[in-house]
Amino acid sequence: MSIVLGIETSCDETAAAVVTSDKRILANIVHSQVEAHRPFAGVVPEIAARAHVEKLDGIVARCLDESGIRLGDVDAIAATAGPGLIGGVIVGLTTAKALALATGKPLIAVNHLEAHALTVRMTSDIAFPYLLLLVSGGHCQILLVRGVGDYRRLGSTIDDAVGEAFDKTAKLLDLGFPGGPAVEKMAQGGDPARFALPRPMRGRDHMDFSFSGLKTAVRKAASELEQPPTRHDLADLCAGFQAAVADVLEDRIGRAIDHCRASGTAPTGLVIAGGVAANRMLRARLTETAADRDLPMIAPPIALCTDNGAMVAWAGVERLLAGSTDSLDVGARARWPLDADADPLPFAGVKA
Amino acid sequence: MITRDIPLDSMQATGALGQRLSEALQVGDALLLSGDLGAGKTELARAVIRARAGQPIDVPSPTFNLVIPYEFRDLLITHFDLYRLEGADDVMELGFLDALDDGSVIVEWPDRLGDLTPSEALRIELTAVSDRRQARVSGPAAIVERFLGA
Numbered sequence: 001m002s003i004v005l006g007i008e009t010s011c012d013e014t015a016a017a018v019v020t021s022d023k024r025i026l027a028n029i030v031h032s033q034v035e036a037h038r039p040f041a042g043v044v045p046e047i048a049a050r051a052h053v054e055k056l057d058g059i060v061a062r063c064l065d066e067s068g069i070r071l072g073d074v075d076a077i078a079a080t081a082g083p084g085l086i087g088g089v090i091v092g093l094t095t096a097k098a099l100a101l102a103t104g105k106p107l108i109a110v111n112h113l114e115a116h117a118l119t120v121r122m123t124s125d126i127a128f129p130y131l132l133l134l135v136s137g138g139h140c141q142i143l144l145v146r147g148v149g150d151y152r153r154l155g156s157t158i159d160d161a162v163g164e165a166f167d168k169t170a171k172l173l174d175l176g177f178p179g180g181p182a183v184e185k186m187a188q189g190g191d192p193a194r195f196a197l198p199r200p201m202r203g204r205d206h207m208d209f210s211f212s213g214l215k216t217a218v219r220k221a222a223s224e225l226e227q228p229p230t231r232h233d234l235a236d237l238c239a240g241f242q243a244a245v246a247d248v249l250e251d252r253i254g255r256a257i258d259h260c261r262a263s264g265t266a267p268t269g270l271v272i273a274g275g276v277a278a279n280r281m282l283r284a285r286l287t288e289t290a291a292d293r294d295l296p297m298i299a300p301p302i303a304l305c306t307d308n309g310a311m312v313a314w315a316g317v318e319r320l321l322a323g324s325t326d327s328l329d330v331g332a333r334a335r336w337p338l339d340a341d342a343d344p345l346p347f348a349g350v351k352a
Numbered sequence: 353m354i355t356r357d358i359p360l361d362s363m364q365a366t367g368a369l370g371q372r373l374s375e376a377l378q379v380g381d382a383l384l385l386s387g388d389l390g391a392g393k394t395e396l397a398r399a400v401i402r403a404r405a406g407q408p409i410d411v412p413s414p415t416f417n418l419v420i421p422y423e424f425r426d427l428l429i430t431h432f433d434l435y436r437l438e439g440a441d442d443v444m445e446l447g448f449l450d451a452l453d454d455g456s457v458i459v460e461w462p463d464r465l466g467d468l469t470p471s472e473a474l475r476i477e478l479t480a481v482s483d484r485r486q487a488r489v490s491g492p493a494a495i496v497e498r499f500l501g502a
Contacts, residue, residue: 011416049445085418087445138416159394160413168389168415212395212413216480219390334421337410 002075002320005099006313007060009092010084010112011138014055017309018067018074021317023122026067028303028310029059049087056095063309072103076325078316081109082333089332097328106325108316113338115311117145120271122314123300130298131256131267133249133286136274136306137163140209142256143338144265148318153339154256155207162245162276165211169218169241173234183238184279190232190239195221197244202251207259209252214244246285253286257293269296277305354493356500360478360485366392369487370399373474376499377404377427377456382470384462387478392485393460396478397431400458404429414460419446428455440466474499 002021009015017028064071079096082089093109100107116139117132129146131154140157160168163180170179175186197217200210218241225233253270260267270290276282277299290297304310319325360366373383383400385393398411401422414420414433422429430451437443443465451457452470462469474495477488489496 083417085446087447136416156410157412158410159398161416164413164415172389212390216390216392219388219480334417334419 002317003069004076004078004313004316005074006309006316007079007092007096008307008309008312009052009088010080013307014052014059015309016060016063017313018063018069019310019313019317025310027063028308029063030308031055031059049091052088052091076106076108076316076320078108078110078312080112080312082336084112086332086334093332107328108319109326109330110312110315111336111338115315116273117143118315118318119300119304119311120298124298126298127268129265129267130269130271133253133272134274135162135276137161142207144260148322151338155252157209159210159212165215168215172219172222180279186234187238187242190235192239192243194236195240197240199244199247202248207252207256242281246282250285250289253289269298272299273305275306278302353490354496355490358487360487366395367399370396371403373499374400374403379455381456382473383458384473384475385460386462391478391480393478397458401429430457432459434461434464437464439464440468443468
């Protein structure tokens with residue numbers, strides 16, 4: 001059995017976990033500022049690399065303490081090396097390098113998206129290849145997960161992520177933060193057909209998403225309401241927004257399943273991850289979408305869908321078992337597409 | 353300070369403005385994009401970056417990630433979204449001044465810049481009243497004319 005310490009600092013959370021190769025999470029600590037509701041509609045991010053520095057040592061120590069594992073007994077140290085906010089990523093990766101150097105254990109530089117992609121293998125028995133819909137505040141992608149280190153991005157948002165569309169809709173309608181649960185709650189009992197909102201990309205012959213136009217349509221519809229809007233108006237608009245998102249996700253995922261089958265790679269299931277996976281209405285719709293095509297829909301527990309250390313530790317386990325570790329000179333990367341073919345860039349790379 | 357109003361009736365008009373801004377963009381330039389949610393700030397930033405790239409590369413909204421660098425052969429463009437920040441101290445932490453030294457910056461929600469607001473910046477205020485969008489471009493005359501012509 002292997003034991004891996006995982007560190008995640010690529011955006012708002014400072015997190016660490018200890019996970020075993022027999023799929024046990026011995027400790028999983030996430031320090032997040034989500035509780036701190038601020039005036040601007042959003043989690044005030046852990047911008048300061050310094051703030052990650054201040055917290056990370058204590059979180060790693062507490063994590064090892066809770067797990068009952070001594071640092072010298074772990075088999076590898078894994079950390080998110082990107083993509084993300086570069087200052088935070090550097091803090092987590094450098095800490096992992098120091099721990100790896102001090103203990104003589106291998107370092108594993110994990111792609112944040114890869115960690116989301118593999119988490120489900122820790123919580124369920126699912127065989128490759130499977131489809132992953134990653135829907136969060138910062139990401140909106142459909143990936144075909146063919147194996148450890150073998151991912152194909154089928155589609156991605158060309159503008160806003162879904163979680164961002166929820167947060168900004170909540171902000172436009174003054175519903176508070178976090179936006180996802182606020183919009184979902186307000187939508188209950190609303191009439192999704194009252195406002196004619198667009199379904200961006202639906203029916204298009206690719207698997208990309210776009211949510212910027214939907215956000216603009218919500219803004220326009222909200223500005224045409226009598227002020228202040230009634231609860232009834234808000235419920236109808238939220239229900240309409242949510243229905244539009246559901247229609248788009250359903251269309252894109254359905255197309256992705258069909259596309260994979262047509263190209264000879266039938267997925268074993270549809271996996272959803274990311275904070276938006278917590279939305280019950282969207283989960284129900286995606287379960288139906290998968291069921292219509294005889295596929296199971298699987299979602300890891302919500303706590304493992306949002307950013308956490310356990311997913312990084314688990315990706316570390318998978319990589320360790322595959323014999324894929326990194327040298328100590330590996331760099332942090334602000335941009336790091338999982339599937340380099342999907343993102344032809346005209347420039348050499350990013351300083352980091 | 354001078355001001356010019358540019359109607360943005362269509363995606364094509366946004367693309368054309370992005371193209372003009374992109375062509376004049378050089379190290380030390382700051383494009384400050386303001387306007388309400390849904391006014392089209394990221395859309396315009398995307399148009400500038402894609403024009404510079406010469407192809408429709410991924411330009412995701414930086415709201416979550418706060419800052420996304422694009423290093424082209426001849427210019428580093430750093431795209432900031434300060435929406436979730438509270439003030440200039442946070443902006444410092446993001447490496448704003450370094451980004452401005454090393455290349456050009458495109459900033460959404462520039463009111464959070466406070467004292468760090470570059471004096472030579474090109475300000476673009478996007479407004480959308482029902483279906484009519486407009487960009488109000490302002491700044492020192494030399495800057496505005498360099499970007500938009502005399």
